[in-house]
Amino acid sequence: MTTETLPRSVPATRATTPVWRRVRPALTHVALAAAAVVMLYPVIWMVVSSLRPGNEIFREPGILVRDLRIENYRLGWNALTEPFTRYLLNSAAVVLGAIVGNLVSCSMAAYAFARLNFTGKKFWFAIMLVTIMLPIHVVIVPQYILFSQAGWINTFLPLIVPKLLATDAFFVFLMVQFIRGIPRELDEAARIDGCGKGGVFLRVILPLMVPALATTTIFTFIWTWNDFFSQLIYLTDPKMYTVPVALRAFVDATASTSWGSLFAMSVVSLVPVFLAFLLGQRFLIKGIATTGIK
Amino acid sequence: MSALSALGTLGRKKPPGQKKDNVAAYLFLTPWLLGLFVITIGPMIASLYLAFTDYNLIQAPQWTGLENFTRMLSDERLHNSLKVTFTYVLVSVPIQLAVALLLAVVLDRGVRGMAFYRSVFYLPSLLGSSVAIAILWKQIFGTDGLLNQLITPLGFAGKGWISDPSTALGTLVVLNVWTFGAPMVIFLAGLRQIPAMYYEAASVDGAGPLRRFFSITMPLLTPIIFFNLVLQIIHAFQSFTQAFVVSGGTGGPSDSTMFYTLYLYDRGFGNFDMGYASAMAWFLLVIIGVFTAANFVASKYWVFYDD
Known part of the structure; x- marks a missing residue:
């Protein structure tokens, strides 16, 4: 299945004269390009502004760069108690743990739901669907109590362990949908060759569901990287801050003079998301088109 | 075996x-x-x-x-946070979905470079929930921000959009509308499912573009519109990061951006009033549940399933 457009032939009506037919695509392009510029202008402006001397942010709405300065980046990198490298590494550790957790636990649950026949399957599946809609706020208070009693505050465990236990039910659902599209004959063939349930999962299903695993990886990466609420609650020691929590501390500590370095660090925090988008947009688009996740 | x-x-x-x-x-x-x-x-x-x-x-x-529940009944700040949240959800979600639908329909007509535009429009929905974009928003709508720099030379009077309680929530609505890309991609996938022969038949019968949109596209797309509506409403009710960062964690000015989730955080993790925060959390679950159920009931009257 390809996600590229197949131009749908627009049937001629009385209104489509030859001139209109040539002018209309041009007009559409002008409108779409204008919309695209309006959408992205603020982000581009932020990148450009971060490369200008401090106070020009409040005077220069244009996006032409005359002299390129990286002083904002140097200042911002060391503006807080720890160098920004620390926060990037912390975020990377949380993201990595979350990705591994989601890949392992969600694919296991998805395989059971999609392929195995067991007592209570419909019941558990319904519960799983309901948990997708559950707001995190309903469980956050007792979860906080639970994890603080376990001594896990200011560790990454409260952010990673839930992923190892497949609490991101979104991805279970996404994978179930994907596995259902894999022909059952392949499972049967593997069984004839002597594979058990585990063998079928490891040797047949997992290799064939790589696109679903890729979608899961990229979404987990972006969501965990951007996640603020749970990181704000569980990480209060500046040494353990992740990028979003550090940025927020930076905002609070910032007088209007250091907006340049605040912008610079914001840009740094967006680079990994942008790269993930560039590399994985095929999987992202397919992922949200099939399950409607954001 | x-x-x-x-x-x-x-x-x-x-x-x-x-x-x-x-x-x-x-x-x-x-x-x-x-x-x-x-x-x-x-x-x-x-x-x-x-x-x-x-x-x-x-x-x-x-x-x-x-x-805790009787306290909630007389808690003015809680009532205000409900008002702020409902306003945010009921204003931003319909606008966001309308923009998403409009652009999906335009892109679906076989525009050259469609994949490029789709990517450009989708990108903000990946960036939108980040602290970095909230910081950007804080600058854009500030007194000396980008917006005022752009409009004052044109003769408009600028003001502190975030420091004014009457417009602060509006800046967050704009931010949510900005992330229309995700529902747009879902609309595009839905539009792809509508058989071209329906449009051809309608054209033969003399239906113009508007008529085709309202008589074919809209009815056949209602299941997708419904799906997006349910999802985006649930999502918008839980918004937190943007209001938190833009208001510096206060929900201000004058509680004008005090989302329900912000107030819950303030009670639970600002004041460690965990009992009250738990009661609020369950009330949020009930609100979202009622909204979703109401959506499903109402869908019987306007969602059309073609099978």
Whole structure:
């Protein structure tokens, strides 16, 4: 299945004269390009502004760069108690743990739901669907109590362990949908060759569901990287801050003079998301088109 | 399982319920079941209990019966946060979906470079929930921000859009509308499913573009519109980061951006009033549940299934 457009032939009506037919695509392009510029202008402006001397942010709405300065980046990198490298590494550790957790636990649950026949399957599946809609706020208070009693505050465990236990039910659902599209004959063939349930999962299903695993990886990466609420609650020691929590501390500590370095660090925090988008947009688009996740 | 017995079952469709893989299935489900009970259902029950207590994390919870709920009835800040949240959801979601639908329809007409535009429009929905974009928003709509720099030369009077309580919430609505890309991609996938022959038949009958849109596209797209509506409403009710960063964690000015989730955070993690926060959390669950159920009931009257 390809996600590229197949131009749908627009049937001629009385209104489509030859001139209109040539002018209309041009007009559409002008409108779409204008919309695209309006959408992205603020982000581009932020990148450009971060490369200008401090106070020009409040005077220069244009996006032409005359002299390129990286002083904002140097200042911002060391503006807080720890160098920004620390926060990037912390975020990377949380993201990595979350990705591994989601890949392992969600694919296991998805395989059971999609392929195995067991007592209570419909019941558990319904519960799983309901948990997708559950707001995190309903469980956050007792979860906080639970994890603080376990001594896990200011560790990454409260952010990673839930992923190892497949609490991101979104991805279970996404994978179930994907596995259902894999022909059952392949499972049967593997069984004839002597594979058990585990063998079928490891040797047949997992290799064939790589696109679903890729979608899961990229979404987990972006969501965990951007996640603020749970990181704000569980990480209060500046040494353990992740990028979003550090940025927020930076905002609070910032007088209007250091907006340049605040912008610079914001840009740094967006680079990994942008790269993930560039590399994985095929999987992202397919992922949200099939399950409607954001 | 031996190859021979596998052969025996081959080619014959197993009736459901005949052969169970209970042991294997529950082994595969173990992590998920553990998570369900320890991370989700357990805490849900605990928070339901805490909702009837006074608990500050240090002393043991004190049973107070319905006190938290009667307090909620007379808590003006809570009522205000509900008003702010409802305004945000009911204004931003319809606008966001309308923009998403409009651009999806335009892109679906076989525009050259469609994949490029789709990517450009989709990107903000990946960036939109980040602290970095909230910081950008804080600057854009500030007194010396980008917006005022752009409009004052044109003769418009600038102002502090975020420091003025009457426009602060509006800047967050704009931010949510900005992330229309995700529902747009879902609309595009839905539009792709509408058979071209419907449009051809309508054209032969003399239907113009507007007529085709309202008589074919809209009815056939209603299941997707419904799906997006349910999803985006649930999502918008839980918004937190943007209001938190833009208002510096206060929900200000004058509580004008005090989302329900912000107030919940303030009670629970700002004041460690965990009992009250739990009661609020359950009330949020009820609100979202009622909205979703109402959506499903209403859908019977306007969503059209073509099968």
